[in-house]
């Protein structure tokens with residue numbers, strides 16, 4: 212098995228008496244685009260602060276690149292890029308100056324730095340605005356620059372804390388594309404968000420964090436497989452015997468009548484539908500509307516915690 216690029220075991224962190232992390236364990240392999248999904252206050256920022264060496268855990272162990280890690284390991288910290296939720300860029304500097312400044316902080320100089328700055332401006336579609344002050348940028352452009360700044364020094368692990376906060380759809384797409392491109396080029400990425408759509412579409416493996424604990428950590432496929440699809444069928448009538456016949460169709464787990472039709476659960480609804488329609492036709496019940504609720508991470512979260520992600 213490959214050595215994990217990041218291995219956290221039983222990490223605890225409290226602010227005063229309130230625990231922000233209450234025993235978090237997770238491992239991320241080289242090359243992964245790993246999602247960390249959790250509502251506001253789940254502990255995502257606290258975890259990223261520990262993983263980037265900004266703060267230390269109260270208890271537990273973290274290893275990065277196979278070595279024990281804490282904030283005193285300056286060499287390991289240089290191999291991590293962090294795009295913070297609060298923007299790290301300087302509004303009075305231009306985009307180019309911001310990138311150059313952060314590159315220099317990491318010891319980059321001369322032609323290599325100049326080339327990298329150009330590359331980063333192009334990657335986040337800010338080449339045309341490179342000489343404009345960051346303070347004049349839209350929220351989305353600032354986020355894109357914040358992302359570029361976090362990788363200018365070519366880290367091996369990138370930590371993204373809610374990277375689409377306050378951005379327009381166009382910038383959001385730029386950020387998604389850039390994250391995917393960085394990952395495809397070999398960068399390991401931990402992507403934190405409370406937007407389940409983002410994590411679900413970007414990340415093949417995901418940890419769900421709530422109240423400082425990992426509630427589940429698995430592949431996206433396995434997380435979604437843990438729930439059934441729900442089909443709601445509206446019918447012109449619900450003849451006697453219909454629900455009972457549908458309930459025993461192969462693949463159907465439950466079937467119950469509703470005010471205007473029926474509702475069924477199945478791991479896979481598609482193979483059930485033709486048989487359902489045939490039975491409805493035979494019994495004289497015309498389907499008038501069909502709604503299929505496929506499993507998603509919002510429902511997985513609800514199932515695990517009893518609450519919605521945005522409660």
Ligand SMILES: Nc1ncnc2c1ncn2[C@@H]1O[C@H](COP(=O)(O)OP(=O)(O)OP(=O)(O)O)[C@@H](O)[C@H]1O
Pocket residue numbers: 226229230231249250251252253254255256257258296373405
């Ligand atoms: N500096 C701090 N002082 C006191 N409490 C804090 C501090 N930072 C975080 N907390 C608390 O720790 C818990 C976890 O916060 P954290 O910011 O890590 O969560 P999060 O999942 O990143 O949420 P968000 O997306 O809203 O930032 C919360 O209850 C928060 O109020």
